[in-house]
Amino acid sequence: MTQTAWLGFSIDRNSGTPVFEQICAAIRDGAITGGLEAGRKLPATRVFATEIGVSRSTVVTAYEQLVAEGYLEAVRGSGYRICAMGEVELSRKVDPVRPEADLAPRGFPLPFEAGHPDMQLFPHRQWAKAVARVCRVAPQSMLVGGSHLGNPDLRKAIAGHVAEWRGIDASPNQVIVTAGSTDGLEVCLRTLMGAGGTVALENPGYMPLRRFVEAQGMQAAYMGIDGSGAEVPGDDCGARLAILTPSHQYPLGGAMSPNRRMEFIRWAERGDAWLIEDDYDSEFRYAGRPIPALAGFDHLNRTIYxxxxxxxxxxxxxxxxxxxxxxxVTPVADTIRRFGAKASFMPQQALAEFIDKGEFYRHLRRMRRVYAERRKVLLARLAGWRDFGSCVDHLAGMQLVFHLREGIADREVEALAERKGVIARALSRYAVAGRGYNGLMLGFCAYGEDEMDKALDVLEDCLHQVAAG
Ligand SMILES: Cc1ncc(COP(=O)(O)O)c(C=O)c1O
Known part of the structure; x- marks a missing residue:
């Protein structure tokens, strides 16, 4: 290390920080703390460079950087001086809280965290092949952005997918690639609603959506859920947009009846309103074929999918x-242009090929088989918990809701289970206060049978404890 007489700081040649940065940091620090008072002249660059054993150009670059940042001023013919810093009182540097915990890689989810596919069964080899092929044959499709509405081949593949699986007849031009459904929902809300507008939301429903609506200054009109799905809002509620999960209500799980679908379409036509169909997990039906989408039923007239x-x-x-x-299409494209496209472009061509070559469907069919088995295991075990509550089987989705009997509070069970490493989210968290939902959300897709079995032992124990008061 070289100690400078003038600044009293040491240059550490073994540190990863370049010498130029070390000089800047020392002078900045001195100027901020007052150790180097305003107006003080800095040593001439040649003298300073010799003193600390670096090239003169390193010192000149550091001084010029600090001039650009406003810590130094260059005075013609007499070198550099410390600038006055004013009366700014700088807050002390606060040590980040638990940085190790925040930066630690997150492991696989804990049972029964809902909404997670089993990433241990991800088709690594096939996906790697698709990516490698694109890198070899069409690298420009990964590296050069292209349309902010998405990769053309992927838009075509998606149009084919929704035609076959969801009964929606749309041209690739009507398909826009987003950064997941959350981004898709936000783009729609930004396009169709201004602050102060009213949006009809399901209750219970998807909480991040509710939070986004509130954060944008929009009003929410809540739709209760009955045996046919979401209840149609009254014409006088002021909503011109309703967001629905018709194939598999989130979080309760039922499918919307055909009659109710018709009622929603009539409501939208009558009020010149829009329906948004959030079809987050409809490919997972465990009996028969997937229920056709509302957007197909409505021929994409008043429904966005x-x-x-x-x-x-x-x-x-x-x-x-x-x-x-x-x-x-044009208004939504304008919104994406205004706020910026969020979807990652790099994997889109590979995903298009993955779908076109049938790998995607092989994976989907395999996952359906695996999840169907896991669901069966979970249902069988829950059937033995009659003392605690019951489960309605909707033959679909990635989670089950176990409705708790009166006297067993879901949040108490949730807290107790979480302390023991089992995640069973309280159903009441998904409802606006006072709606009286009391149950546990149990995701089953990402967990093997043994893992579920052990976690169910823990959960059963917690239920006994809470039930005993
Ligand atoms: C009802 C519902 N909508 C949207 C989403 C968000 O999905 P994505 O990961 O595609 O943003 C979820 C995620 O769990 C969900 O449950």
Whole structure:
């Protein structure tokens, strides 16, 4: 280390920080703390460079950097001086809280965290092949952004997917790639609603959506859920947009009846309103075929379809899509242009090929088989918990709701279980206060049978404890 007489700081040649940065930091510090008072002249660059054993150009670059930052001023013919810092009182540097915990890689989810596919069964080899092929054959499709509405081949593949799986007849131009359904929903809200506008939301429902609506200064009109799905809002509630999960209500799980679908379409036509179909996990039906989408039923007249690859492929890919009525393509494209496209472009061509080559469907069919088995295991065990409550089987989705009997508070069970490493989210968290939901959300897709079995032992113990008061 070289100690400078003038600044009293040491140059540490073994540190990873360049010498130039070390000089800047020492002078900045002195100027801020007052150790180097305003107006003080700095040593001439040649003298300073010799003293600390660096090239003169290193010192000149450091001084010029500090001039640009406003810590030094260059005085013609007489070198550099410390600038006055004014009366700014700087807050002390606060040590970050638990940085190790925040930066530590997160492991796989804990049972029964809901909404997670089993990423240990991700088709690594096939996906790697698709990515490698694109790198080799069409690298420009990964590296050069292209349209902010998404990769053309992926938009085409998605149009094919929703036609076959969801009964939606749309051209690729009506498909826009998003960063998952959350982004898709936000883009729609930004396009169709201003601050102060009213949006009809399901209750119970998807909390991040509710928080976004509130944060944008929009009003929420809550729709209760009955045996046919969400209840149609009254014409006088002021909403011109309703966000629905018709294939698999989130979080309760039922499908919306055909009659109720018709009522919503009539409501939208009557009020010149829009319906947004959030179809986050509809590919997972365990009996018969997937229920056709509301958007297909409505021929994309008043319904916007929001889809996602998070559940069927990977949560971490962060890709989803919108399928839009023709009349909304330009307004939505304008919103994306204004706020910036969030979807990652790099994996889109590989995903298009993965779908076109059938790998995507092989994976989807495999996952359906695996999840169906896991669901069966969970249901069988829950059937033995009659003293605590009951479960309605909707033959779909990635989680089950176990409705607790009166006297067993879901949040108490949730807290107790979490302390023991089991995540059973309280159903009451998904409802606006006072709606009287009391149950546990149990995701089953990401957990093997043994893992579930052990976690169910823990949960059963917690239920006994809370039930005993
Ligand atoms: C009802 C509902 N909508 C949207 C999303 C968000 O999905 P994505 O990961 O595609 O943003 C979720 C995620 O769990 C969800 O449950």
């Amino acid at each position: 929001v889809g996602s690859f998070s559940k069927i492929f990977s949560n971490t890919l962060r890709l989803g899509y919108l399928v839009l009525p023709e009349s909304l």
